[in-house]
Amino acid sequence: MRRKPDLIAVDAGSTDPGPYYLGSGTSFTARGSVKHDLARLIAAQQSAGIPLVIGSAGGAGAWPHLNGTLDIIHEIARDHGTPLRLAAIPADIPTSMVETALDTGRIKALANVPPLTGSDIVESRRIVAQMGHEPIVEALKAGFDIIVCGRCYDPAVFAALPILRGYDPALALHLGKILECAAIAAVPGSGSDCVMGRLFDDHFVLEPLSSERQFTQNSVAAHSLYEKSDPVHLPGPGGALNLENIVYEELSEGRVKVSGTRLTPSLPYQVKLEGARSIGFRTVSMAGIRDPNMIARLDEILHDVEARCRQTMDAASILTFHAYGKDGVMGPLEPVHTPAHEIGLVIDVVAPDQATADGACALVRSTLLHFGFPGRLSTAGNLAFPYSPSDFSAGEVFEFSLYHLMELDDPTSLFPIEPMEFRL
DSSP, X not given: OTTOOSOEEEEOOOSTTOTHHHHHTOOSSXXXXXXXXXXXXXXXXXXXXXXXXEESTTTTOSHHHHHHHHHHHXXXXXXXXXXXXXXXXXXXXXXXXXXXXXXXXXXXXXXXXXXXXXXXXXXXXXXXXXXXXXXXXXXXXXXXXXXXXXXXXTTHHHHHHHXXXXXXXXHHHHHHHHHTTTBTTSBSOBSSSOXXXXXXXXXXXXXXXXXXXXXXXXXXXXXXXXXXXXSSEEXXXXXXXXXXXOEEEEOSTTOEEEEOXXXXXXXXXXXXXXXXXXXXXXXXXXXXEOOHHHXXXXXXXXXXXXXXXXXXXXXXXXXXXXXXXXTXXXXXXXXXXXXXXXXXXXXXXXXXXXXXXXXXXXXXXXXXXXXXXXXXXXXXXXXXXXXXXXXXEEEEEEEEXXXXXXXXXXXXXXXXXXXXXXXX
16 A cells, blocks of 8 residues: 555456356355455555445355445444445346347357357346446446445456546556456466556556566466457457557566557447356265276276166256366366376266255265276275265255346446445
8 A cells, every 4th residue: 555556446256166156145255354355455445545446246246245245344344433435336137137138139148158048047046247347437436435346347346447537448457357366467476465557548567566476578468368268359348358469568676567458349338147047956975096997997887887876866867977087177178098096086966956966976976886897806895985974965056047248228227326324
């Protein structure tokens, strides 16, 4: 804070942990850790008198996540005797609105995603839209101390204030693209260190806030590959960043200057929808395999075990084996086929209810434990279990039901600004 920033911003969420958190309405971060960090952020905001903007609050950015973050902020205000003028911007979208957009041809599937159906919408436990910077700009205009957003385009929380003040949206959004990952774009990378971004008329400068890290041309340029299928064209709400003519220049003290970013507007304006639906309940069992004869025949053995268990398993149950040390990460895309000396096997069962999943997993685990195969020498058991009990009930399972684009006439229309005052 001694460097006197104009804004404190945090991208607090992601779809990286998968659809469970959106579907269940729970956070993938510990409440105590969030309160610890928010207390520091709010103290800094109050001391400096600058805005604090939080995007994708609570992780998935639906109302339960947003409301949970607001509860923590209220606690902090009460604990420290600090009145706060705050705005919340929810991102939840009613089912009826999505159905209307589908019926009027205003929804488009993203790449490698099937076209949206009415049942996809109805089966969704929650649906959110990823807001751009425009709703945040409106909240900043109103002068709120703290702005807490639901699901949000990651760079938007960093770009909104500069755009409001007349800076180039392309540079502001590109800067936000890097700042949202904290010091991951530095060397050595870290997601827990803060970073300072300084925006100018025709460039921006990245500045590490830890003496242990520095930005380099390579580290910043490589960050454009982060979670991107195309490192040159980066789509977002209302347009795509074009990085074809980017220039990276190393400065002193581990800083990097970036220029040349362009923004190509997209018409009509589109936001990404994210929805999650329940597909059942999961039970898993983990075991080690060390027998080279079993490892050599593992595919055949697992096939035969599944065939035997299917005779009594619930027909709706989904059984998956993950063989780590063989192809557990990449599956059929694994290019290395060197035999492993040991395998970490995960038995994964998803069934309509938890009891059925528990029973099916136990059946598969016990069948595999004592399954006979050619070349088997020991009859004491095929699996080494690291835990007792060996099976774990993992609860409800979700999948993404929506990952689509929806057209909007007004970028702010889905995202109401809800003023709140926490007074003691």
